[in-house]
Amino acid sequence: MKALILGGYSARMQPSLTFTIPKPLIEFASKPIILYQIEALEAVGVTEVIVAVNYQAQVMQNFLKEHETRLRIKISLSIETEPLGTAGPLALARDKLIDGSGEPFFVLNGDVFCEYPFKEMITFHKSHAGEASILITKNNFRPEEEPLPYAAIGMEKSSGKVTSFVEKPHSTAVGNVKRISTGIYLLNPSILDGIMEPKRTSLEKQVFPRMVADGKVYGVWLKGLFWLDAWLLIDQQRYYIYDLVNHLHDLRKRCPQKLASGAHIVGDVVVDETAEIGEGCVIGPDVAIGPGCIIEAGVKISSSAIMHGTHIKKGASVTYSIIGWRSSVGQLAKVERATMFATNITVRV
Numbered sequence: 001m002k003a004l005i006l007g008g009y010s011a012r013m014q015p016s017l018t019f020t021i022p023k024p025l026i027e028f029a030s031k032p033i034i035l036y037q038i039e040a041l042e043a044v045g046v047t048e049v050i051v052a053v054n055y056q057a058q059v060m061q062n063f064l065k066e067h068e069t070r071l072r073i074k075i076s077l078s079i080e081t082e083p084l085g086t087a088g089p090l091a092l093a094r095d096k097l098i099d100g101s102g103e104p105f106f107v108l109n110g111d112v113f114c115e116y117p118f119k120e121m122i123t124f125h126k127s128h129a130g131e132a133s134i135l136i137t138k139n140n141f142r143p144e145e146e147p148l149p150y151a152a153i154g155m156e157k158s159s160g161k162v163t164s165f166v167e168k169p170h171s172t173a174v175g176n177v178k179r180i181s182t183g184i185y186l187l188n189p190s191i192l193d194g195i196m197e198p199k200r201t202s203l204e205k206q207v208f209p210r211m212v213a214d215g216k217v218y219g220v221w222l223k224g225l226f227w228l229d230a231w232l233l234i235d236q237q238r239y240y241i242y243d244l245v246n247h248l249h250d251l252r253k254r255c256p257q258k259l260a261s262g263a264h265i266v267g268d269v270v271v272d273e274t275a276e277i278g279e280g281c282v283i284g285p286d287v288a289i290g291p292g293c294i295i296e297a298g299v300k301i302s303s304s305a306i307m308h309g310t311h312i313k314k315g316a317s318v319t320y321s322i323i324g325w326r327s328s329v330g331q332l333a334k335v336e337r338a339t340m341f342a343t344n345i346t347v348r349v
Contacts (some may be wrong), residue, residue, distance in 0.1 A: 001046045001122075002097055003106035004078075005037060005059055006086055007053040021325070022056045023230045024110030027307045028240075029247050030272045030288040033113050033230075035067065037101040040116035041106065042073045045071060049073055050096050052089035052108070054080035085200045087207050090191070092198035098189050109218060111181035111230030113243075114222060116184075124160070124220040125186045132208070134162065135184040137176045137227045151181040151204050151268040155219045162217040179219070182227055212336075240322060241303055245286045272308070296331075 003099045024034035051059045057079050065077050078093040090097065090107065097105050104117065104125055117135070125133040136153050154164030169177065181204070194207060196236055201207070211217045226243045248268035260271040260283070267285025271277065275289045278297035283289070287301050290308035295301070300317040309326035310333050312318065318335045329335055330348035 001044075001048065001103050002048045002099075002106065003041050003046050004090065004093055004097060005034060005049060005051045005108050005110045006089055007051055007055075007110040022053060022110070024051070025060070026111060026230055027290050027305065027325075028113050028288075029244060029305075030290045032063070034110055035071075035114065036074060036113060037108055037110070038071055038075070042071070044118040044122065046106065046118075047074060048096070049075050050093050052077050052078045052080065052084075052093060054083050066329065079133045080198075080216050083200060084198060086203040087195050087201035090196045090197050090203075091201075098192065104188050107185045107187055109229060112183045112227070113229070114227040116164060116181065117220075117222065120223075121186045121220055122182075124218070128160065128218045130161070130218045130322070131188040132211055132218070133186040134208075134219050135182045135222050136179045137182050137222040139180045141177075141180075148180070149176060150183075151208075152177040153179040153219055155179060155183055159243060159317055160220060161215060161217045161288075162212050162219050164210045165204070165217065167202070167214045171190060182222055182231060189246060190349075231346045240305065241286075241320060244288060244305060245303070248286055248288075250265050266302075278314075290325075 001225055005024060006025045010145040025032045041049060051060060051064065055079065061077055064077070069073060076096065078089060078096065080089065080092060084092060094266050114339040121133055121135060134153070136155070141148055148169050150168065150328070152166045152169045155162050155163055191207070194210065195201060208217060210346045228243050248259070248270065252268050258270065260269045264277060264281045265284055266282060269284040269287045271283070271289045272291040272293070274291045275295065277283065277295045278299065280298045281295055282300045283295070284302060286303045287306070289295065289306045290310070292309045293306050294311045296312060296314040298315045299312050301312070303320045304318045305322045306312065306318070307323060307325045310323050310328070312329040315332045316329045316334070318329060320337050323329065323335070328346045330346070333347050335347060
């Protein structure tokens with residue numbers, strides 16, 4: 001099996017943490033989202049991943065090259081000279097996706113994080129006669145959060161056949177929407193018959209509604225604690241911290257060996273093995289520290305994400321905050337309450 005990861009640009013999140021990197025490289029719980037995706041795909045037998053990129057393609061290429069020796073799966077880039085939306089990249093990568101085997105392939109928005117039920121999706125896809133399976137989740141958005149930032153799904157309860165697919169419906173419909181798309185799909189190669197040219201085209205606005213009308217799309221429920229994407233992570237910071245807490249608590253139950261331990265650790269914490277923690281620190285609860293971070297002596301951090309390459313100096317404290325890549329928090333400085341940084345930002349007392 002193969003998979004296509006869409007590493008698109010997001011105008012709605014500028015300027016922010018995606019100003020200098022592609023969305024799939026946003027970190028969650030000390031690791032870029034795309035690594036979670038690739039590892040989960042490999043675990044269900046996917047042998048090749050194609051990453052579609054336009055924005056910051058060289059950054060993505062350098063990142064994947066750095067990790068390719070560890071990842072036991074073939075990874076290639078499909079570079080767009082201009083943004084192609086969510087369907088155009090399928091046409092551009094046609095020769096890589098179709099190999100004559102007739103096997104379906106996964107398509108993922110590169111900023112989606114969840115428990116990735118790929119095995120269940122494969123089983124479900126084989127059980128129906130459609131051409132597309134969409135992973136769906138419950139709509140937890142309120143009517144005042146307008147418009148709904150995801151596709152609204154109508155579906156037959158018994159068969160899972162999708163009866164309607166409306167991308168980002170108007171706010172008046174939000175309260176009535178029960179299901180939304182997660183941005184993870186399993187598609188038959190035949191879908192490419194309707195996406196002939198590598199031009200800007202939308203799966204959600206142009207391709208899926210047509211397939212739904214023909215009865216070729218089915219939905220499978222996401223079962224798990226949470227689901228999030230870059231919009232929730234960056235524009236809606238409260239979701240980032242909330243889901244980080246949920247994820248860390250889930251690790252405590254399922255994989256406690258992945259959590260950090262030691263005299264300076266309080267509660268559920270993940271620390272990349274390349275990070276350095278000084279003497280007398282208090283790290284936790286609910287903290288993620290990314291690769292290459294330097295945390296000097298006496299630092300206190302709680303309910304926060306510290307992304308790779310960040311330097312927090314002696315005696316500083318960080319609470320309920322997200323600190324972007326390669327930033328610096330000065331000696332004795334205090335950062336509190338959902339502070340959002342881009343890259344290479346310095347905070348002094």
